[in-house]
Amino acid sequence: MSATDSLREDHKQIRRLDKIIIKCYTELYAGKNIPISDLEKITIIIEEFFDSIHYSREEDSYFPCVASYDHLKQEIRALLIEHEFSRRIAIQIKKHVKRWKNGEDAREPVARFLKTYSTYLMDHMKKEENFFDKAEAEIISKEEEFEMYEQFKSVMTVSKKMEDMIKEIDYLEKQNWVQN
Template sequence: MSATNELRADHVQVRRLEKIVFKCAEELKDGADIPLSDLTKITIIISEFVDTIHHSREEDSYFPCVASYDSLKDEIHKFLVEHEFGRNVARKIHHHLKRWKAGQDAREPVSRYLKTYAIFLNDHLNKENKFFDDAEANVLSKEEETDMYEQYRSIFAVVKKVEDMIKEIDFLENQPWFKN
């Protein structure tokens, strides 16, 4: 396996999350009752998997390695800006969910920001997948790919956390509001 393929594997799971987030936003907009605990799970997956693990792999290892060749720097900068945009939207979801849990009517902003996040994920993943193709084909050596992959897999706690987050995605996909 390679670092690029590991990031693509992350994207498969993030794509599943994107579908959950979009469905959740639509269900909320249509007045469906979705347990606040499920909404909390979504925010946790966004924070702990998408941002803390996946984006960190890209920002701390993959992007710097690609950029070290003076290659694809404009694209990398755009991705960093997009990651920050995603973090800002995620903070808004969390903020309004907290308000909702405190008894305020925050259904609409939670729904709106969830939909915004789903749209962001769709667009972002499409662009990053094309970037990965280019970086893999034209920039990174097999040795660099292997070294980064080994680095990703060497932190057992992260590997375990990814497995836990995938279980949470499985759980959400099996909820009645998602299956409708």
């Protein structure tokens, strides 16, 4: 496996979560109830998986490697701006879930920001996939791919956290509100 393959594997998990997010905001807009604990799990996965693992891999290793060849710098900048946009949406989701948990009616903003996040995710991943294709074909050597992948694997706490996040996605996929 290569670093690019690893990032594409992350995208598979992200797509799984996106299906849950779509189901969640659809159910919320339909007036159905979603357990606050499940909404909190979604926010944790967004924080822990997207930001702490996936974006970190890209921002700390992958993008700098590609940029070192003086290529795709505009694309990298655009993706970094989108990562920041993602973080801001995630903060809003978390804020409104917390309001809802504390007794306020925050159904609409939770649904709205989840829908916004889902829209962002699909667009962003398409851009990243195109970026990966270019980087893999034109810039990064097989040796660099292997070295970055080894670096991704060497951080055991990240590997454990990744396993935990996949288990959380598994859990959410099995919930009645997702299955219906």
